Amino acid sequence: MTFGAWLSGRRRDSVPSTLPSAVPSGRRAAATFAARLTFDSVSRRFGDHVAVDKVDLDIAPGEVVCLLGPSGCGKTTLLRIASGIERPTSGRVMLNDREVAGPERFVPPEQRSIGLMFQDFALFPHLTILQNVSFGLRSLPPAEAQREAMSVLARVGLEGYAQAYPDILSGGQQQRVALARAIVPRPSVVLMDEPFSGLDVQLRDSMQEETLSLLRETRATCMIVTHHPEEAMRLGNRIGVMRAGRLIQIGRAEDLYHHPAELFVARLFSEINELSAKVVGGEVETPIGRLPSGGIAEGERATVCIRERAVRVLPVGAGGLPGRVLDVRFLGDVGLMEIAVEGFEVPLRARATLDAPWTKGSEVRVEIDPASVLVFASKLSEGA
Numbered sequence: 001m002t003f004g005a006w007l008s009g010r011r012r013d014s015v016p017s018t019l020p021s022a023v024p025s026g027r028r029a030a031a032t033f034a035a036r037l038t039f040d041s042v043s044r045r046f047g048d049h050v051a052v053d054k055v056d057l058d059i060a061p062g063e064v065v066c067l068l069g070p071s072g073c074g075k076t077t078l079l080r081i082a083s084g085i086e087r088p089t090s091g092r093v094m095l096n097d098r099e100v101a102g103p104e105r106f107v108p109p110e111q112r113s114i115g116l117m118f119q120d121f122a123l124f125p126h127l128t129i130l131q132n133v134s135f136g137l138r139s140l141p142p143a144e145a146q147r148e149a150m151s152v153l154a155r156v157g158l159e160g161y162a163q164a165y166p167d168i169l170s171g172g173q174q175q176r177v178a179l180a181r182a183i184v185p186r187p188s189v190v191l192m193d194e195p196f197s198g199l200d201v202q203l204r205d206s207m208q209e210e211t212l213s214l215l216r217e218t219r220a221t222c223m224i225v226t227h228h229p230e231e232a233m234r235l236g237n238r239i240g241v242m243r244a245g246r247l248i249q250i251g252r253a254e255d256l257y258h259h260p261a262e263l264f265v266a267r268l269f270s271e272i273n274e275l276s277a278k279v280v281g282g283e284v285e286t287p288i289g290r291l292p293s294g295g296i297a298e299g300e301r302a303t304v305c306i307r308e309r310a311v312r313v314l315p316v317g318a319g320g321l322p323g324r325v326l327d328v329r330f331l332g333d334v335g336l337m338e339i340a341v342e343g344f345e346v347p348l349r350a351r352a353t354l355d356a357p358w359t360k361g362s363e364v365r366v367e368i369d370p371a372s373v374l375v376f377a378s379k380l381s382e383g384a
Contacts, residue, residue, distance in 0.1 A: 034061035034221045035095045035113065035188035037082060042091035043245075044077050051077040053245035054091070061096075064215060064222045065250075066236035068229060068268065074245040075225045079191050082223060083116055084109035095188065115187035115220070119194040121178040123166040129153065129177055130162040136185040152180040155214065172203045179211060183218050190215065192224045196231065208234055229268045241265050263376040266305055273311070273348050275304040276378065284375055287321065287343030288368050294375045301378040310372035311350035313337060313364050320367035323348075325358050341366045 037059040044052040052074045059065045067075035080086040082093060084100070084107065092102035100107040115136075123132050130149055137145035153159045156176040166174055175195065182190055195211070196204045212235055215222050226232050232239045233253040240250040241264075249261040253269075260266040263274075277284040279293045284302050296302050314320055323341040335354040338347045348366065358364065 033186075033188055034219050036061050036097070037189050037221055037223065038092075038094040038097070039078070039082070040092040040094065042078070042081060042088045042093060044074075044081060044086060045089045050245050052081065052088075055242075055245075055247045057240060057247060057250065059221055059223060061221055062219045063237050064212070064224065064235060066224045066226055066232035066239050067242055068226055068232045068239050069242035070227055073242040075242045076193055078242075079193055079223060079225050082189070083114055083191050084112055113185075113188040115182035115185060115190040117178050117182040117190065117192040117195050119197055121166075121174045121198075123174060123177060123181075125166055128163050128165060129158065129169075132166065132177055133181045133184055135181060149180075149184055152184045153177075156180050156210070171199050172207055175199065175207055176210075179214065183214065183220065186218070187220060190218075190220045190222045192222065194225055194227070196226075196228075204231075211235075233269075241268065260374065263303055263305065263374075266374055266376070271308040271349070271351065272374075273306040273308065275306070275344070275346075277302050277304050277375075286373070287341070288370055288373075291370055291373055291375060296375065296377045303376045303378050305374040305376065306348065306368055307372055307374075308336075308349045308351040310369055311339075311348055311352070312367040312369075313339065313350055313352045313356075313358065314367060315356060316363050316365060318365045318367075320365040323364050323366045325360055325362040325364060327360055328354075328358055330354070339364065339366060 039055050039057040042052060042055045043050065055078060057065075067078065069075050077086060081088050081101065087106060088101055090103075092099050094100065095112065099105050100112055124135065127135070130146065130153065133153055134145045134149035137148055140148065150159055150162060153162060156179060158173060158176055158180070161169065161173070166177065169177065178195070182192075196207055199207060208231065224235055236253070238250060238252055239256055240247050241256065242248065243264055249256060249265050256265055257269045260269065266272060275286065277286060279296050279298055279300050279302055282293055282298070283290040284293050284304055286304055291304070293302060312320070321342045323339045325337055325339055326347055327338040329336040331351075333353070334351045335358070337350045337352060337358060339350060340347050350366070
């Protein structure tokens, strides 16, 4: 199922002399019948290494779910299991409650109605763009396959490149071809493995919007692997956070941001200041007052998290705690400030608009909304 180096490159003798601009057309992609994708206690071992550990995940028909986590956390392995490239060591994978991988059954990739889009796009270098896109339509008569492929190429704005070869295309254009190839068979599920990682920032943003628009039109169920939290928030109806092979939290972006299950999740979605405190009487003592411990046992150490954007920097004479600016770094719309604040053993970092002329050495006042503070058990936070 992988598209490898066995592909040979021949001379390109049909590249158009004038290449058109890649402006998406107004055509709509054909809709498909979305499937429910379910992982039931799925695990995958490689010798003594547990890559995926008892993952339970149910993706509704037409839903876009992003798997988020650092390299090596198991998210790509889970995607490969869904596609049929990898077999689970235990557990089951189901499409519309039909088992496609499990103890008693294994459906090969080509029979799962799944479209794959790899990180490196994996285009066939010796095939034209049209041939690349129509590769998955070999069961159709050639004329019909070509017509379907041209229709999808038109949707992604690349019909004028039909007889060109992949090596003349930019990264963004290759990404569109890979996307067209993945959706042209009208799969019930589309799987994407970090599809935007090779693109520059501005192109990545535009391609994310275009891809999301196309997914909505086709109505296919989609699982996207990424290690960029902002990308996950932009694309996913829900986000599944993985660490060390386990799915540690699944939910909407708002839920994961405001109610992270672990310090690891909080770190993914915002820049935070971390302080150590002890639980006494069901609360933790902080320079901004006593705060609920969130059920952490009496006498245990807690990690108190203050988001950098929750630290308000005010002029002298305003409310809050006194502080002195130690450093200011310009980050465009905001400035990253390091401030020594009364009562805190270590400086606080704050992301604030630079409306006021804060400079190194400025005397300021600092306010922190207690409602924005998160508290986690330190023992659970050590490995985060």
